[in-house]
Amino acid sequence: MTHQFPGLTPEQKKELSDIAQRIVAPGKGILAADESTGTMAKRLQKINVENTEENRRTFREILFSSDPSISNSIGGVIFFHETLYQKSDSGKLFPQVVKEKGMVVGIKVDKGTAGLNGTDGETTTQGLDGLSERCAQYKKDGCDFAKWRCVLKISHGCPSPLAIAENANVLARYASICQQVCVTISVSVIDDHFTNYTKTMDTHVFHLQVLAAVYKALNDHHVYLEGTLLKPNMVTAGHSCTKKYTPEDVAIATVTTLRRTVPAAVPGICFLSGGQSEEEASLNLNAMNQVPLHRPWKLTFSYGRALQASALAAWLGKDANRKAAQDAFCSRAKINGLASKGEYKPATPASQAAMQSLYTASYVY
Numbered sequence: 001m002t003h004q005f006p007g008l009t010p011e012q013k014k015e016l017s018d019i020a021q022r023i024v025a026p027g028k029g030i031l032a033a034d035e036s037t038g039t040m041a042k043r044l045q046k047i048n049v050e051n052t053e054e055n056r057r058t059f060r061e062i063l064f065s066s067d068p069s070i071s072n073s074i075g076g077v078i079f080f081h082e083t084l085y086q087k088s089d090s091g092k093l094f095p096q097v098v099k100e101k102g103m104v105v106g107i108k109v110d111k112g113t114a115g116l117n118g119t120d121g122e123t124t125t126q127g128l129d130g131l132s133e134r135c136a137q138y139k140k141d142g143c144d145f146a147k148w149r150c151v152l153k154i155s156h157g158c159p160s161p162l163a164i165a166e167n168a169n170v171l172a173r174y175a176s177i178c179q180q181v182c183v184t185i186s187v188s189v190i191d192d193h194f195t196n197y198t199k200t201m202d203t204h205v206f207h208l209q210v211l212a213a214v215y216k217a218l219n220d221h222h223v224y225l226e227g228t229l230l231k232p233n234m235v236t237a238g239h240s241c242t243k244k245y246t247p248e249d250v251a252i253a254t255v256t257t258l259r260r261t262v263p264a265a266v267p268g269i270c271f272l273s274g275g276q277s278e279e280e281a282s283l284n285l286n287a288m289n290q291v292p293l294h295r296p297w298k299l300t301f302s303y304g305r306a307l308q309a310s311a312l313a314a315w316l317g318k319d320a321n322r323k324a325a326q327d328a329f330c331s332r333a334k335i336n337g338l339a340s341k342g343e344y345k346p347a348t349p350a351s352q353a354a355m356q357s358l359y360t361a362s363y364v365y
């Protein structure tokens with residue numbers, strides 16, 4: 001087929017799909033370490049550590065300088081702009097530290113959400129202006145993949161058709177621009193503020209609508225799906241839902257929804273943890289990789305909170321706790337690596353920190 005406006009060359013396509021496959025190689029997922037300065041303030045406040053540039057650097061140093069075996073379970077790391085240009089204690093730029101361990105470097109490229117007028121607090125995501133130039137620079141600075149997040153709200157009348165159409169289109173514009181240089185990770189967070197959903201499957205209709213619109217838009221914009229990864233949240237019950245669902249329930253609801261919406265050309269689906277406890281996020285992922293349904297893509301993790309909470313709790317801002325923090329991080333990474341193959345068998349009860357819910361009511365993205 002000849003196109004008036006040619007897309008990617010075969011070489012570009014190969015490079016993109018090779019990178020995507022490396023990130024989601026068997027047993028691997030993503031460390032989402034792209035918390036913005038404001039989000040880091042919330043994380044550090046919990047352990048009474050001041051949110052300074054040096055403290056943010058030190059915590060990232062602890063994660064990135066963990067034992068090299070970390071790359072058996074972490075295929076890629078998402079950076080925030082500031083971190084990309086910070087150095088390790090030994091004076092190496094962080095992207096180099098991560099690459100030397102065999103992990104792929106990624107960067108958050110969106111510029112946050114903005115309200116959609118006339119809606120009930122719904123948003124779109126900004127950052128398309130200058131994106132092509134920023135991506136080219138990030139590529140020069142060592143990044144091989146990029147992340148962009150859209151947030152859809154579940155509430156009475158939400159997500160609205162306008163929010164669904166707008167966010168699908170902006171994700172597709174982002175992916176089509178970014179794909180000229182980097183593998184793209186598209187995130188559609190469905191932010192569950194509505195608490196009256198009493199059954200897990202009640203929320204899955206919204207995931208279906210949003211994901212169907214996202215893949216229609218990605219195809220309309222000629223996005224090369226083999227060079228993309230999807231980062232959605234899992235289909236879970238509303239946070240105030242009193243009925244408790246098992247990991248198997250969550251797994252069936254989520255995998256069924258994804259099978260109906262995400263093309264087989266997409267190499268991997270890397271879930272965010274979205275306020276689940278570390279252990280819950282691991283058990284749910286594990287269950288997804290055990291459901292008796294065909295799964296044409298890898299199902300793995302791109303966790304922020306669910307990979308870092310125990311490490312933060314162990315660190316407490318003290319140098320003496322550095323090793324304990326690294327051990328906690330490596331342990332969660334290993335567990336999630338096993339869960340991405342459906343091989344996690346919890347041997348001992350999880351630690352207090354790992355069981356603690358990481359949910360924040362009305363979380364602002």
Ligand SMILES: O=C(COP(=O)(O)O)[C@@H](O)[C@H](O)[C@H](O)COP(=O)(O)O
Binds near residue numbers: 034039273275305
């Ligand atoms: O999607 C993500 C997963 O987070 P989570 O597992 O839900 O803690 C992360 O990449 C977040 O986007 C990250 O924590 C950045 O947060 P912001 O500062 O942009 O809100």
